[in-house]
Amino acid sequence: MSEEHDFATRMSHVGRAGSNARGFVNYPVYRGSTMLYENMAARAGAANERFEQKPHYGTGGNVNHWALENAIAEIEGGTRCQIVSTGLAAITVPLLAFMKTGEHMLMPDSVYGPGRNFANNFLSKMGIETTFYDPCIDAAGIAALFRPNTTVLYTESPGSHTFEVQDIPALAAVGRAKGAKVMMDNTWGIHHFQPFRHGVDVSIQALTKYVVGHSDVLLGSITVNTQADWEQLRATASVLGQYASPDDCWLALRGIRTMAVRMERQMESALEVAAWLQSRPEVKEVLHPALPGARGHEIWKRDFTGACSLFGVVFQPGFSREQIWKMAEALQLFGKGASWGGFESLALPTGGGVTRTAGSGEFGGEMLRLHVGLEAPKDLMEDLELGFKALVSNA
Ligand SMILES: *Cc1c(COP(=O)(O)O)cnc(C)c1O
Numbered sequence: 001m002s003e004e005h006d007f008a009t010r011m012s013h014v015g016r017a018g019s020n021a022r023g024f025v026n027y028p029v030y031r032g033s034t035m036l037y038e039n040m041a042a043r044a045g046a047a048n049e050r051f052e053q054k055p056h057y058g059t060g061g062n063v064n065h066w067a068l069e070n071a072i073a074e075i076e077g078g079t080r081c082q083i084v085s086t087g088l089a090a091i092t093v094p095l096l097a098f099m100k101t102g103e104h105m106l107m108p109d110s111v112y113g114p115g116r117n118f119a120n121n122f123l124s125k126m127g128i129e130t131t132f133y134d135p136c137i138d139a140a141g142i143a144a145l146f147r148p149n150t151t152v153l154y155t156e157s158p159g160s161h162t163f164e165v166q167d168i169p170a171l172a173a174v175g176r177a178k179g180a181k182v183m184m185d186n187t188w189g190i191h192h193f194q195p196f197r198h199g200v201d202v203s204i205q206a207l208t209k210y211v212v213g214h215s216d217v218l219l220g221s222i223t224v225n226t227q228a229d230w231e232q233l234r235a236t237a238s239v240l241g242q243y244a245s246p247d248d249c250w251l252a253l254r255g256i257r258t259m260a261v262r263m264e265r266q267m268e269s270a271l272e273v274a275a276w277l278q279s280r281p282e283v284k285e286v287l288h289p290a291l292p293g294a295r296g297h298e299i300w301k302r303d304f305t306g307a308c309s310l311f312g313v314v315f316q317p318g319f320s321r322e323q324i325w326k327m328a329e330a331l332q333l334f335g336k337g338a339s340w341g342g343f344e345s346l347a348l349p350t351g352g353g354v355t356r357t358a359g360s361g362e363f364g365g366e367m368l369r370l371h372v373g374l375e376a377p378k379d380l381m382e383d384l385e386l387g388f389k390a391l392v393s394n395a
Pocket of ligand 1: 088187205219220339
């Protein structure tokens with residue numbers, strides 16, 4: 001397997017057991033806390049190799065963790081990856097690894113809500129200050145927000161709920177020139193955006209979404225591209241006691257085997273549904289960067305090779321939040337729920353759930369976030385027809 005191979009091919013081969021599983025294609029699940037050593041010299045040697053994929057104690061992981069780590073590093077084009085317990089931990093752990101008291105961070109206004117909460121209600125207690133910025137800011141704008149003590153430029157593209165596409169290459173160039181670590185939550189992009197080719201230092205993924213793909217496991221990953229960043233990250237994850245279950249890692253690797261097909265199908269289905277929604281009179285705007293004419297489409301086309309199946313719908317200004325709730329409740333195939341990236345479709349009214357403090361995010365109507373699963377698009381559109389009936393009948 002090489003870099004020349006197609007993504008689908010690599011996802012079939014990455015992280016396999018080779019000759020290490022008695023001939024079986026896959027590793028079995030290894031559970032374990034204690035490791036036994038032949039002698040004390042072997043034990044001392046193992047403890048000195050904590051940055052390597054070598055067993056020394058349960059918390060250091062085992063082949064199930066490493067196979068997944070290597071697969072994620074391959075997906076994101078980085079050198080090393082740390083698996084953590086949740087996508088949220090994949091945000092908090094690198095911030096703790098690369099920041100200290102007295103420093104300052106720049107975070108986009110469209111950041112995943114719990115990330116904002118961590119900055120405002122936890123990092124602030126450590127004496128770390130955060131400035132939220134308009135996600136659509138340009139290079140000059142972000143440069144003006146840097147302070148002498150700014151050590152992290154945090155990005156997320158497209159943004160949570162509102163899908164603003166950030167000009168990552170331009171922002172990252174400024175961040176690097178100022179000596180800050182550039183972090184990116186790349187959950188939406190997965191492999192469609194290659195963070196390290198665009199100047200990102202630390203890439204965050206909620207594996208809970210498409211990698212796991214079946215709505216049954218929570219996991220996160222942090223991927224880096226230099227040995228120094230790896231050691232700093234790994235040491236922090238370790239000191240915080242971060243660990244993921246080998247069963248969950250095994251399930252995530254199983255998800256990867258079908259991810260390329262799932263994502264391709266879901267991308268196409270979502271674009272079909274999104275284009276149809278754009279033609280509806282009740283809809284003011286569809287927030288889907290891969291839709292021609294949509295906000296952020298030009299940057300998306302320049303930097304991404306594809307899209308996932310999560311997008312937003314903005315309704316005409318006349319519709320109330322209650323009406324959007326009634327619409328969501330009328331849907332039979334779309335589940336009402338948070339998270340995304342699984343095989344099933346979801347609808348989540350987002351009006352009221354979006355916090356903005358940097359003046360961005362005015363869309364002029366109530367919003368609904370849709371995740372398109374593996375159902376047939378025609379069935380999903382019929383379901384949405386039911387929703388539209390409920391929407392207007394509750395006017
Ligand atoms: C869901 C999500 C997370 C957090 O993932 P969990 O595994 O649910 O903690 C982080 N970032 C983004 C963009 C997400 O959508």
